[in-house]
Amino acid sequence: MTASRPRNILLVTGMSGAGKSTVLRTLEDLGWEVVDNLPLLLLDRLLATALPEGSDFDDRPLALGIGARTRGFDPERIVRRIKRLRDDHGHDIGTLFLDCASVELERRYSETRRRHPLSLDRPASDGIAREREMLAPIRQWANRLLDTTRMSANELAQEIRTSFSGPGLGEPTLSILSFGFARGLPRSADLVLDMRFLRNPHWIADLRPGTGLDEPVAAYVRDDVAYGESIDAIERLLRLLIPRYRAEGKSYVTIAFGCTGGRHRSVHVAEAMAARLRDAGFSPTVMHRDLGSAPQDSLEGAPVAMVQNQ
Template sequence: MDRKRILLVTGMSGAGTSTVLKTLEDLGWEVVDNLPLILLDSLLDAPPPAGMEGRNRPLAISLGVRTRDFDPHRVVERVERLKDSPRLAIESLFLNCGGTELKRRYAETRHRHPLALDRAADDGIAYERALLGPLRDMADRLLDTTNMTSNDLGQWIRANYAVEGLSEPVLTVTSFGFSKGLPRNADLVFDMRFLRNPHWSADLRPGTGLDKPVIDYIRHDPAYETTMEQLEALLTTLVPRYIASGKSYITIAIGCTGGRHRSVHVAERIAGRLRQNGFSPTVMHRDLGAVPKDSLEAGPAKQ
């Protein structure tokens, strides 16, 4: 039986817990923030969320001074007992940060320290640091975020807690017709209207970019092969960089005038090349079923 992976996230208020939890959630972890200790057993015994049955998603739980009934000694005792469970694999991450930097962050965000609501932030920081000593000593990993930006912290979490099979972004290649508007949320848009247009061939017009005669017609454009090689080289460079930056969704949109011929073929070719490079894109053809209209294909594309 696979052991359930549990990550306990603790640390100084303002050290980056929110960034850690958000990044873990983007990586496919189930995340619970500020869980009261009394509810821990109920959480561990609860069935997975709807739609996640059969998937052993790792679970991240944050505990800190904002947590109701928080007692660091009780937390340590409870975690030590849970580590003996054969069905759980528990580890803990403690986020530390220098007092001067924490004070600057509180001043910058204008938030009050949870342990110094009516006093200077310095008082709350000092008290919290002493209070969390048992959790710091228990932690499997200590991370000092004093000199880290939110982006730095997110990158560190992705590098250390990505889970195979859960952390890959959703990569989509979609074709579309400019005459019907740009797709929503497209990260990269490429215009194929410079290629010879099958619409102006009476024999090819009823077909689509999935049909061989249409594909052959497009491929005979003098600019086709050079453009495809350059586009494929660009995307195989950019997609890994998008993934490394932590994007959860990457959408590549390929457009032509009507969205039935040129963009459909190019989207299929691009998706094939991405698969050859180890990615798993989903292909969508937004306007494949649209009715061809001469009025939408105006201009010098009658080739």
């Protein structure tokens, strides 16, 4: 058996509940080879095994998930092994440490009703404190530190796509997002398009309980005199820009359509634009951030648009 060629390896570790599973799933979607909770006794054997000659995966980077659940987990030994693998075999090994505030970790464990792996018969806070102390050596060694305290799973996945995608790793992912300005700008957006110039269905009593997914609401939005020309112009813009993002190596593009509450105009336009882009050969995924929020007059402002368009 020929010796294994040097590989690009990323160790993914950190606090339990900080998002390791999300990171590994995202890396796998990007084309990485992913192994989670491999017993450390088998790590050397895995890295010493040569891939079949001519394999299509010769250059695939490898992500190894390790943590408190990993058999034989010992942070100080892991650091020594990383140094040896890098120095003796030439592997390019990075370490991503996922951190998170203890209070947020307690909240996540409380919401999911999962038990912390280091405190199966005690409060989660005890296990979190014990794990933080245990992981101190590998946290200090890690060359990448990511704090997920204020990140949703989607935001964490996008951060990983941005940081760890590369040539030949995954096709660009196009997302169309609707949102409400009243609830803040989406952090993940590459382009933000404001749909508040369209008349607002919120101020029509029969339409207020509905959403942009409902045909009566959609028809009301489409009947705005500015709708057709503006949507055509936005489509032309996106058809110009998306291939340019792809050419520049951007692996994840999020286009956000906003209205005041995020339930009517932005939802319809996001769905309509996604359909147009699919017809143009793109494959967008549609997400509606604020679709489930309750209608609220105080968020929508004065019904000026309704008066002007009637």
